Amino acid sequence: ASTLLNDDPAAMRDEGAGPVYGIEDLTAARELRAALADLEGATEAWLVPSGLAAVTVPLIALLRPGDAVLTTDALYGPSRRFLNRHLKARGVGADFHAPDASVADILAALTDRTRLLLIESPASLTFELADVPALAAACRERGVLTVMDNTWAAGLAFRPLDHGVDVSVQALTKYVGGHSDLLMGSIAVAGPAVGRPIAETIEDLGWRVSPDDAWLALRGLRTLPLRYAEQARSALIVAEWLQARPEVARVLYPALPGDPGHDLWRRDYTGAASIFGVVMRGGSEIAAHALMTALELFGLGYSWGGFESLITHETGHLDLRRAPPTLGGELLRLHIGLEDPADLIADLAQGLAAWRNAIR
Numbered sequence: 456a457s458t459l460l461n462d463d464p465a466a467m468r469d470e471g472a473g474p475v476y477g478i479e480d481l482t483a484a485r486e487l488r489a490a491l492a493d494l495e496g497a498t499e500a501w502l503v504p505s506g507l508a509a510v511t512v513p514l515i516a517l518l519r520p521g522d523a524v525l526t527t528d529a530l531y532g533p534s535r536r537f538l539n540r541h542l543k544a545r546g547v548g549a550d551f552h553a554p555d556a557s558v559a560d561i562l563a564a565l566t567d568r569t570r571l572l573l574i575e576s577p578a579s580l581t582f583e584l585a586d587v588p589a590l591a592a593a594c595r596e597r598g599v600l601t602v603m604d605n606t607w608a609a610g611l612a613f614r615p616l617d618h619g620v621d622v623s624v625q626a627l628t629k630y631v632g633g634h635s636d637l638l639m640g641s642i643a644v645a646g647p648a649v650g651r652p653i654a655e656t657i658e659d660l661g662w663r664v665s666p667d668d669a670w671l672a673l674r675g676l677r678t679l680p681l682r683y684a685e686q687a688r689s690a691l692i693v694a695e696w697l698q699a700r701p702e703v704a705r706v707l708y709p710a711l712p713g714d715p716g717h718d719l720w721r722r723d724y725t726g727a728a729s730i731f732g733v734v735m736r737g738g739s740e741i742a743a744h745a746l747m748t749a750l751e752l753f754g755l756g757y758s759w760g761g762f763e764s765l766i767t768h769e770t771g772h773l774d775l776r777r778a779p780p781t782l783g784g785e786l787l788r789l790h791i792g793l794e795d796p797a798d799l800i801a802d803l804a805q806g807l808a809a810w811r812n813a814i815r
């Protein structure tokens with residue numbers, strides 16, 4: 456992973472002879488970068504040690520003191536923390552638009568300082584979809600850069616760079632890894648104007664991935680389309696079942712007909728992630744916890760995109776927002792894995808019985 460032995464001392468100083476040391480990326484990382492660039496329709500793609508680093512590196516690379524970022528109020532929590540703590544302390548401002556804002560409203564929120572629009576679509580926890588092609592085109596016209604967190608589409612169901620976005624990032628931790636056994640992020644660009652500062656920032660910060668991890672991500676890529684499609688198929692079955700239950704007020708899932716983002720999703724996406732929000736009818740934290748602990752197949756755990764189904768209780772995380780939404784009930788997040796959806800539904804029926812007991 457670190458040392459490369461040479462036969463010829465002259466090759467050790469030859470810039471064109473390939474890597475001389477592990478931090479320059481060895482074979483597995485280079486193969487993975489090439490495959491991801493291909494997948495994203497990118498001129499180049501880089502690897503960083505986490506999905507969060509894939510979000511933060513382009514911002515570090517492209518923003519300067521005095522600039523500001525505009526993003527959704529439903530942004531992934533750790534990305535929000537990076538804006539509010541790290542960037543703020545270095546003179547970069549952050550503005551937040553409503554998660555369901557129209558394109559016109561988002562453009563109206565751009566200021567003279569706004570250098571970059573950070574898009575996350577669908578957004579975290581409440582899964583609002585953005586009109587990415589329209590936003591990318593309008594931002595380009597105004598000289599505002601666009602960076603999109605595309606973890607939900609796994610670089611597969613939506614290709615941001617094809618729609619005019621400048622930088623597409625994703626947490627490979629989720630679907631590309633696919634087995635909940637690695638942390639990694641990728642950053643893909645359409646050209647050198649944004650690519651060069653990103654490459655230099657990665658070099659300066661020394662953020663690389665180990666060959667073993669790159670190999671795991673490469674192996675995940677081989678089955679990505681199969682897992683992604685199968686999990687989406689199951690997720691829709693489970694989401695439709697939940698939507699019809701009296702304990703459930705609303706399922707937040709763009710792939711579900713009737714979801715506010717459904718038309719945009721049908722227009723722009725060729726598939727869906729297997730994660731959605733479930734707004735319960737009223738309830739309490741105690742009832743949510745009773746539901747969760749009654750489940751046998753769903754793990755109580757963060758992350759998603761792996762082989763196994765997971766559930767989290769998210770009501771408290773909404774308080775981080777500038778304008779927390781009033782959903783009228785507890786918010787759960789479900790990730791659907793590769794289990795049989797009939798088994799998952801039977802498990803959820805058991806969870807809903809515990810929910811009813813707890814609110815009785």
Ligand SMILES: *Cc1c(COP(=O)(O)O)cnc(C)c1O
Nearest residue numbers: 505506507531606626628638639
């Ligand atoms: C998980 C996640 C990340 C961060 O990925 P890590 O590898 O856990 O750092 C970034 N964005 C979104 C939308 C995510 O869900």
